[in-house]
Amino acid sequence: MDLExxxxxxxxxxxxxxxxxxxxxxxxxxxxxxxxxxxxxxxxMLHTIGPVxxxxxxxxxxxxxxxxxxxxxxxxxMFSGFYVALLLxxxxxxxxxxxxxxxxxxxxxxxxxxxxxxxxxxxxGASLVWGVGLSCLVSGVxxxxxxxxxxxxxxxxxxYTVFAGLAVVLLFVFHGATFLTLRTxxxxxxxxxxxxxxxxxxxxxxxxxxxxxxxxxxxDRNDKDLFPPVLPAAxxxxxxxxxxxxxxxxxxxxAFAMTGLGAISVVATLFVSLYPRVMVSSPDFENSLTVDGxxxxxxxxxxxxxxxxxxxxxxxxxxxxxxxxxxxxVGGSPELx
Amino acid sequence: MSSLAVTTVDLARLQFATTSLYHFLFVPLTLGLAPLxxxxxxxxxxxxxxxxxxxxxxxxxxxxxxxxIGVATGLVQEFQFGMNWSIYSEFVGDVFGAPLAIEGLAAxxxxxxxxxxxxFGWDRLSKRVHLATIWLLALGTWLSALFIIVANSWxxxxxxxxxxxxxxxxTSVWELLTNRFAIWAFIHVILVGLTTAAMLVLGVACxxxxxxxxxxxxxxxxxxxLIVAVPVSAVNLAVGSHLGVVITDYQPMKIAxxxxxxxxxxxCSFSLFxxxxxxxxxxxxxxxxxxxxxxxxxxxxSWNGEVQGMNQVQEEYEGEYGSGNYIPPVRTTYWSxxxxxxxxxxxxxxxxxxxxxxxxxSLERTRWFLWTGIGAIALPYISALAGWLLSEVGRQPWIVxxxxxxxDANSPSVGTATIWLSLAVLALLYGVLAVVDFVLMRRxxxxxxxxxxxxxxxFAAPAVGY
Numbered sequence: 001m002d003l004e005x006x007x008x009x010x011x012x013x014x015x016x017x018x019x020x021x022x023x024x025x026x027x028x029x030x031x032x033x034x035x036x037x038x039x040x041x042x043x044x045m046l047h048t049i050g051p052v053x054x055x056x057x058x059x060x061x062x063x064x065x066x067x068x069x070x071x072x073x074x075x076x077x078m079f080s081g082f083y084v085a086l087l088l089x090x091x092x093x094x095x096x097x098x099x100x101x102x103x104x105x106x107x108x109x110x111x112x113x114x115x116x117x118x119x120x121x122x123x124x125g126a127s128l129v130w131g132v133g134l135s136c137l138v139s140g141v142x143x144x145x146x147x148x149x150x151x152x153x154x155x156x157x158x159x160y161t162v163f164a165g166l167a168v169v170l171l172f173v174f175h176g177a178t179f180l181t182l183r184t185x186x187x188x189x190x191x192x193x194x195x196x197x198x199x200x201x202x203x204x205x206x207x208x209x210x211x212x213x214x215x216x217x218x219x220d221r222n223d224k225d226l227f228p229p230v231l232p233a234a235x236x237x238x239x240x241x242x243x244x245x246x247x248x249x250x251x252x253x254x255a256f257a258m259t260g261l262g263a264i265s266v267v268a269t270l271f272v273s274l275y276p277r278v279m280v281s282s283p284d285f286e287n288s289l290t291v292d293g294x295x296x297x298x299x300x301x302x303x304x305x306x307x308x309x310x311x312x313x314x315x316x317x318x319x320x321x322x323x324x325x326x327x328x329x330v331g332g333s334p335e336l337x
Numbered sequence: 338m339s340s341l342a343v344t345t346v347d348l349a350r351l352q353f354a355t356t357s358l359y360h361f362l363f364v365p366l367t368l369g370l371a372p373l374x375x376x377x378x379x380x381x382x383x384x385x386x387x388x389x390x391x392x393x394x395x396x397x398x399x400x401x402x403x404x405x406i407g408v409a410t411g412l413v414q415e416f417q418f419g420m421n422w423s424i425y426s427e428f429v430g431d432v433f434g435a436p437l438a439i440e441g442l443a444a445x446x447x448x449x450x451x452x453x454x455x456x457f458g459w460d461r462l463s464k465r466v467h468l469a470t471i472w473l474l475a476l477g478t479w480l481s482a483l484f485i486i487v488a489n490s491w492x493x494x495x496x497x498x499x500x501x502x503x504x505x506x507x508t509s510v511w512e513l514l515t516n517r518f519a520i521w522a523f524i525h526v527i528l529v530g531l532t533t534a535a536m537l538v539l540g541v542a543c544x545x546x547x548x549x550x551x552x553x554x555x556x557x558x559x560x561x562x563l564i565v566a567v568p569v570s571a572v573n574l575a576v577g578s579h580l581g582v583v584i585t586d587y588q589p590m591k592i593a594x595x596x597x598x599x600x601x602x603x604x605c606s607f608s609l610f611x612x613x614x615x616x617x618x619x620x621x622x623x624x625x626x627x628x629x630x631x632x633x634x635x636x637x638x639s640w641n642g643e644v645q646g647m648n649q650v651q652e653e654y655e656g657e658y659g660s661g662n663y664i665p666p667v668r669t670t671y672w673s674x675x676x677x678x679x680x681x682x683x684x685x686x687x688x689x690x691x692x693x694x695x696x697x698x699s700l701e702r703t704r705w706f707l708w709t710g711i712g713a714i715a716l717p718y719i720s721a722l723a724g725w726l727l728s729e730v731g732r733q734p735w736i737v738x739x740x741x742x743x744x745d746a747n748s749p750s751v752g753t754a755t756i757w758l759s760l761a762v763l764a765l766l767y768g769v770l771a772v773v774d775f776v777l778m779r780r781x782x783x784x785x786x787x788x789x790x791x792x793x794x795x796f797a798a799p800a801v802g803y
Contacts, residue, residue, distance in 0.1 A: 069430060311446075
């Protein structure tokens, strides 16, 4: 069995899980300063993601760890090459982590609004950088013949990658809004519904353009055919259009499932467009890092496959259970009695 | 060119040292406080004494404030291997990456998910299931310590691997996991965690005794803290000393430098304090106080055991690895070992005196001890940070003992300006975090523990949450 391919798929799945899960909690974070009118509603919004955001973020940490273990050369080149971008991500994620914990620790409205904005900016910034960074893997960055990054921070930006970043941000806000329609009550729920409906068309439109553009870039820069990248891209476009339809028919659970599928399709399209490379080099295409070239030894991959086989189902079971435990909607006033 | 390269490595090392030490300010408390809070909640669950519930929630809040920064700074740790040390990452990923990935899968998911369940689950889960969540959280923190120690121990004593085409490859995961170094280091770290948490609980109790507030409640907390702190800190002195024996076997240079022992000795005396004797040009201390035979005993477990000197190991390494300087910074390793050991011993003494006073029922009235107890909160931290300095500085010039040198391991594509930028940004961010964290910890440690079930029962709408 081709363990290199298996681990490439596993890392794609970890990123997909990250986009699906942290996608909506980033979205809730970005809506935090705008959606609620009262402090109770703002608290309620935080409570919808309170029990789960930390677990959602672990999908990223495991994706990072798995890349280190399964594709050391990819991890080394990507993390040292995207240095400033990752430093930005770290800052965004750190201020976001502490905003959750510290916001409630003082009654002062200035303090609370500080951490409300910290959460929103952290969420938006991290989403933007992930959109730019992941799309760069496909569109290509300068890599030298030793496999080291040979560009600067600014080489990460092109019309395509910036567009990708914005599309991801908007998609996450949309995903977060559909999530809130399911998890809140009353005025807050109504406002989330209005926002989701307003965002549906622009978010779906931007994502659709981004997905099509990714397929074009993959054909142009990464020597790919129309198939198979077009399949996940088409799936994503259909999912987001369906999200729009469901939303206007008041089928919010289905709409949320579709925005989630949209987030997964974005990752799927990027990774399918990337294979069999892990980082495309541009302009010197022959310096691109490949799945086989960057992979760890067969034994190391086999060991980790066994571990993943045991733990992934267990993790899915207890994370799923957490969502079941906290399935009840969260209201503006405490519904905890 | 070469001087520029040196600067990049130095900066990358400085960043790794500061961010790792900072991260480890938060780790031991989490390792120790999670099980202590679990014990408190268990005592409430089994005996129905609401005092224990109040204490579990009170110290749970402190645990959470602390946990948040541990998570945030842990992210930096994972990223910076690749960011600053790309050659290292590519060299070790096959071996070192595996425990890191397993740590994420087996431990981080467990910690973060069950932390969420514990904070928000008070009214959604049955008492029994809710109790299980805090124990699973504690298990997660211990597993995460286990896997990261396994990874670090491979850098100290590379086992279960071979070099293929200039990269380390895993050959036996069993050898990796049962590395003798890892087993002792793991026990050591867990005991450090328990000691740190117990001393914090004791110190907070002392503060409340001084104010004469919640005395009955905090007497229970102090008792639990002392029951943990006295034996654990004592056993940990022995475990730490045994870790020294393990190091003697695999890293003779580290031990020699730690003892500022330039020439092979046997029997060897242990230097308690010395002035001078820390450099190749100045190998004899101007003044020292030493205990005969003690170093032989500590390093080799025998009365007259031989300990190799730096000059001899240097000669041996030159034969094995080629010319170069294989001696780590002697002054730093010498003093970090002593600070670690002296602070660790003081912890035990404070805890033992506390236990004595507790048994005489005068603990809460002995004012000098109460102040000491508050100050002693800092001791395990000092000891632990010094311990990591010893462990990592003592391995230099190697990043992976005998396989890869630190100077050859950093990212070739990252320049000094970039690292300066990240150092400045992280220093600023970490500085702010430290101040806010300290202020919050102090404020919440001084609060009266919330009443249970009354009108003001805030925790159902989690007092420890948002």
